[in-house]
Amino acid sequence: MVYGWMGSLLEVDLSSGEKKKRAVATDFYETYLGGKGMNARIYYDRIHPEVEPLSPDNLLIISTGVLTGTMVPSANRAIFSFKSPQNRLHMHSAMGGFWPVELKQTGHDSLIIKGQAAKPVYLWIHDDIIELRDAAHLWGKGTYETTQMIRKELNNDKLQVACIGPAGENLCYAASIESSVGASASRGGAGAVMGAKFLKAIAVYGTRDIRLARPHALFEKCEQILAGSGPFQRDMENFSYTMAVLNTLGTGMFGNLNETYPDLSPESLFKQDLDGIVLGFHEWLKKAEGSAACSNCGVKCRTALPLPGGGYAYLKCHLWNAFMVGAKIVDYSFVLECCRLSQDNGLDINAVSRCIAFAIDLYQQGIITKQDTGGMDLRWNDKEVVYSLIHDISLRRGFGRMLAEGVHAAASYICRGAENHAHHIKKLEYVPSAALLYLPYLGLTQAISDKVDISRNVSGPSIAWAGLTTEQRQALVDSPAWIYPKDYERYFLQNFSLDGSDHESGCRFAAYDDETYSIVDSIGLCAYWTVFLMNAPINSRALMAELVSHTTGLDISEDDLTLVGRRALNLVRAINVRSGLQRKDDSLSKIIHKTPPSPFLKPLDPVVFDKWLDRYYELKGWNQEGIPTSQTLQALGLEEVFPALKKMEGAHAHHTNHKN
Amino acid sequence: MRIIRTIKIDTDKCTGCRACELACAGFHAEPKYSTINPKRSRIRVQRDEQNKLFVPVKAGPYTEAECSGRNILVIKGKEYGECSFCRSACPARDLFKEPDSGLPLKCDMCGEPAPEEPLCVKWCLPGALTFHKRVEENGPVLPAEAEYADEVEEL
Numbered sequence: 001m002v003y004g005w006m007g008s009l010l011e012v013d014l015s016s017g018e019k020k021k022r023a024v025a026t027d028f029y030e031t032y033l034g035g036k037g038m039n040a041r042i043y044y045d046r047i048h049p050e051v052e053p054l055s056p057d058n059l060l061i062i063s064t065g066v067l068t069g070t071m072v073p074s075a076n077r078a079i080f081s082f083k084s085p086q087n088r089l090h091m092h093s094a095m096g097g098f099w100p101v102e103l104k105q106t107g108h109d110s111l112i113i114k115g116q117a118a119k120p121v122y123l124w125i126h127d128d129i130i131e132l133r134d135a136a137h138l139w140g141k142g143t144y145e146t147t148q149m150i151r152k153e154l155n156n157d158k159l160q161v162a163c164i165g166p167a168g169e170n171l172c173y174a175a176s177i178e179s180s181v182g183a184s185a186s187r188g189g190a191g192a193v194m195g196a197k198f199l200k201a202i203a204v205y206g207t208r209d210i211r212l213a214r215p216h217a218l219f220e221k222c223e224q225i226l227a228g229s230g231p232f233q234r235d236m237e238n239f240s241y242t243m244a245v246l247n248t249l250g251t252g253m254f255g256n257l258n259e260t261y262p263d264l265s266p267e268s269l270f271k272q273d274l275d276g277i278v279l280g281f282h283e284w285l286k287k288a289e290g291s292a293a294c295s296n297c298g299v300k301c302r303t304a305l306p307l308p309g310g311g312y313a314y315l316k317c318h319l320w321n322a323f324m325v326g327a328k329i330v331d332y333s334f335v336l337e338c339c340r341l342s343q344d345n346g347l348d349i350n351a352v353s354r355c356i357a358f359a360i361d362l363y364q365q366g367i368i369t370k371q372d373t374g375g376m377d378l379r380w381n382d383k384e385v386v387y388s389l390i391h392d393i394s395l396r397r398g399f400g401r402m403l404a405e406g407v408h409a410a411a412s413y414i415c416r417g418a419e420n421h422a423h424h425i426k427k428l429e430y431v432p433s434a435a436l437l438y439l440p441y442l443g444l445t446q447a448i449s450d451k452v453d454i455s456r457n458v459s460g461p462s463i464a465w466a467g468l469t470t471e472q473r474q475a476l477v478d479s480p481a482w483i484y485p486k487d488y489e490r491y492f493l494q495n496f497s498l499d500g501s502d503h504e505s506g507c508r509f510a511a512y513d514d515e516t517y518s519i520v521d522s523i524g525l526c527a528y529w530t531v532f533l534m535n536a537p538i539n540s541r542a543l544m545a546e547l548v549s550h551t552t553g554l555d556i557s558e559d560d561l562t563l564v565g566r567r568a569l570n571l572v573r574a575i576n577v578r579s580g581l582q583r584k585d586d587s588l589s590k591i592i593h594k595t596p597p598s599p600f601l602k603p604l605d606p607v608v609f610d611k612w613l614d615r616y617y618e619l620k621g622w623n624q625e626g627i628p629t630s631q632t633l634q635a636l637g638l639e640e641v642f643p644a645l646k647k648m649e650g651a652h653a654h655h656t657n658h659k660n
Numbered sequence: 661m662r663i664i665r666t667i668k669i670d671t672d673k674c675t676g677c678r679a680c681e682l683a684c685a686g687f688h689a690e691p692k693y694s695t696i697n698p699k700r701s702r703i704r705v706q707r708d709e710q711n712k713l714f715v716p717v718k719a720g721p722y723t724e725a726e727c728s729g730r731n732i733l734v735i736k737g738k739e740y741g742e743c744s745f746c747r748s749a750c751p752a753r754d755l756f757k758e759p760d761s762g763l764p765l766k767c768d769m770c771g772e773p774a775p776e777e778p779l780c781v782k783w784c785l786p787g788a789l790t791f792h793k794r795v796e797e798n799g800p801v802l803p804a805e806a807e808y809a810d811e812v813e814e815l
């Protein structure tokens with residue numbers, strides 16, 4: 001009997017209607033643990049480089065983690081992996097909320113969806129009842145209404161729904177798969193992959209037990225975690241606030257890449273009415289009616305705000321700022337409406353807000369005109385422009401057709417120099433934090449990311465690092481917030497210059513953190529509780545290993561866990577190299593190397609950036625083309641992957657970034 | 661002397677996270693904590709995200725027959741059937757019944773010996789559930805109290 005896992009995988013072929021439930025071998029579980037790692041293995045074996053992302057051959061692979069649904073706080077994640085239509089590379093989108101736990105309780109750790117239905121359908125999984133049901137009446141509906149209609153139709157108000165909105169149906173590359181309280185699998189066009197399969201929704205309701213191997217030990221550990229989570233709870237209460245204030249300022253300060261570069265001079269910063277902004281936000285927060293959270297998470301993560309037209313929006317993290325910075329509008333009611341529209345249409349807020357910023361920028365620069373926009377006058381600080389663009393993009397209507405495949409694709413249609421304004425990493429739009437990218441740690445974590453999502457790259461302590469005094473750094477190293485191995489302390493304590501020339505610390509932390517994220521995404525925990533925030537209660541790999549061991553009854557050491565993370569990361573790298581990923585793709589927007597957004601900053605020297613990359617690859621055990629070496633793969637038991645990579649070696653003449 | 665033990669539910673503070681369900685389900689598993697299954701929990705959270713309505717409901721007594729006339733509640737302008745907030749394990753629905761055997765579930769304030777704090781309260785970090793204990797002089801148990809207090813322990 002396996003503990004922690006349910007023991008089965010469900011595979012549904014939408015073309016033939018066939019449903020297969022298969023037992024999963026124990027050693028497969030032990031090698032990958034779940035989530036990102038398990039998906040990457042299935043992806044490597046079954047999605048070949050020539051598969052078209054929007055064809056029936058692409059798979060949507062969904063796996064919960066070994067801890068998902070257990071008592072471990074925040075263990076509520078599932079990872080959605082697929083070949084992204086946006087960059088034709090591997091994508092893993094994480095979903096929290098309640099859907100993943102419900103899926104696991106149907107008795108399936110993983111769900112693989114293949115093929116393509118002949119007409120819109122939705123999938124209903126209730127323990128062993130597995131049905132494909134007609135979704136003609138749901139097609140075209142928003143995600144809120146779809147969820148309600150399915151609950152009513154199946155007469156079960158407790159089932160959970162993951163569904164796409166119009167954006168997914170219309171194969172927008174910013175399309176997400178949405179679920180409850182704003183939980184979604186957003187990055188890389190997850191919704192478009194579902195839309196291409198004519199799969200509107202996956203409804204789940206499960207009544208199976210999740211079995212724990214060492215229940216008392218696990219409960220005790222969890223109670224300890226909760227008891228020590230005070231500082232984290234307080235941080236989370238202030239998180240929305242911090243985000244909002246930072247990002248209200250951010251219209252000037254964070255560096256909106258899509259505009260004539262913001263003025264980061266001290267005069268301009270202090271000219272802004274900081275007190276006014278803070279006060280205004282306090283006023284605004286008075287409208288909040290409490291908070292909401294994902295399954296088994298006791299923090300006040302999402303602020304609940306009533307929508308003017310009825311209903312509520314739940315704001316967290318970048319939802320607060322993405323559109324404000326993108327459209328240069330400081331207005332929280334605008335944020336609410338954008339949030340509602342994106343969730344209902346099923347759109348990734350980071351991607352769509354950047355597409356909109358890009359379009360307004362091009363228009364303002366005179367690169368596009370009313371002829372391109374269908375008569376629309378694209379101005380900064382105009383809410384209506386943003387609302388209509390959101391609709392046009394999700395319906396691929398008018399000018400929205402041009403933007404529906406992201407900024408990279410749009411720039412190549414438009415030409416006329418538009419590509420200089422299209423900011424993306426590996427063709428994925430990213431969070432606007434231009435000023436931060438100049439530090440080795442932050443620039444590197446974004447450039448090498450296999451997801452290009454700031455909350456899948458960076459850790460609380462390392463983000464804070466640059467802003468701390470020597471004493472503060474020492475205090476952090478001595479506190480429970482310290483997450484790195486003992487011998488990393490000196491890298492944290494040392495001083496550094498701001499020109500990026502001493503990059504050792506940044507490279508080390510980056511190479512450590514992306515591995516930790518791969519662990520977290522394989523075992524099923526939330527990034528906030530583990531890596532992303534400074535006082536995260538489950539921030540050490542040793543603690544994660546203990547939780548996995550108590551859950552499964554296997555003795556998983558910290559080193560075993562490290563291998564699991566490393567294996568997932570290297571498999572994803574192998575998949576991407578096999579699909580043509582090259583060293584030059586691990587790069588930042590060109591603008592970073594040309595015109596910095598502040599007189600404080602010098603353009604990032606490409607030679608310097610190349611040194612960061614060299615060192616990072618070395619730490620990863622990859623060659624200078626960014627390809628995992630055979631020794632690295634061997635140590636992970638992945639040697640059979642090497643021949644496919646060997647073929648890619650030298651396939652692209654060795655270019656470092658500064659040479660091309 | 662008797663001790664009256666009550667859990668106060670502050671729905672405004674509830675974030676709908678369902679940690680209470682998991683804790684209760686784990687606590688009552690056989691052997692203790694060995695499985696997690698919120699469908700076996702004696703507290704279930706009625707969640708309506710669109711209306712920001714999160715109402716934890718603790719399982720009350722089993723009823724043999726469903727209510728004949730059911731009322732409609734209007735909360736924040738939205739209509740809900742009365743069943744949504746009802747505590748009973750009742751023939752009309754699956755709520756508060758073991759999923760396999762169908763046997764009714766009832767909150768036992770965590771059984772004997774009673775834990776210092778009920779499990780659902782302990783796991784509710786947002787403080788929506790709070791535990792209250794009060795000692796009263798002996799006297800006839802008033803019908804209203806007998807009905808609503810969760811547990812009355814005669815000393």
Ligand code: SF4
Nearest residue numbers: 293294297301526528
């Ligand atoms: S911290 Fe936020 S995102 Fe993470 S599990 Fe809790 S509610 Fe979900």
Ligand code: SF4
Nearest residue numbers: 674675677678680784
């Ligand atoms: S644990 Fe508390 S906040 Fe969470 S659902 Fe239960 S009562 Fe609500």
Ligand code: SF4
Nearest residue numbers: 684703767770778780
């Ligand atoms: S008081 Fe105890 S038995 Fe009752 S619902 Fe809470 S955890 Fe369950």
